[in-house]
């Protein structure tokens with residue numbers, strides 16, 4: 001009799017060598033090694049954010065600001081660290097286009113396309129981790145690396161500023 005393997009992957013992939021995933025809080029970024037029950041997804045550390053799953057190499061490290069963005073490029077959530085860094089409250093950021101907060105570091109049209117494409121691919125469930133250089137719209141002279149990949153549920157793009 002074939003034994004059923006536990007199926008913990010967020011996104012089915014044809015690639016067998018799937019990267020390990022991890023759960024993290026969408027508010028404070030706290031990482032947990034426990035798999036939350038569907039009804040108990042509120043973070044035990046801050047009791048504010050919902051736990052989300054992403055690949056372990058994408059999950060925000062302590063103090064890395066991050067945003068969760070849907071495939072229409074609207075901000076769904078942003079971490080407390082991102083609210084401080086971008087000087088925007090969650091209520092003012094959610095449902096705004098992410099391009100009002102972050103923009104590609106250089107102004108070429110191709111970069112804008114790559115920025116939008118990376119987010120849309122991730123939000124559509126693409127398992128690939130992409131790296132871009134961005135700058136906050138309201139802060140001049142700051143360029144930073146950003147990694148983008150899929151997180152969920154619900155499925156969305158996770159943008160982590162490094």
Ligand SMILES: [Zn+2]
Pocket residue numbers: 025026027028029030043044045046047048049
């Ligand atoms: Zn939390």
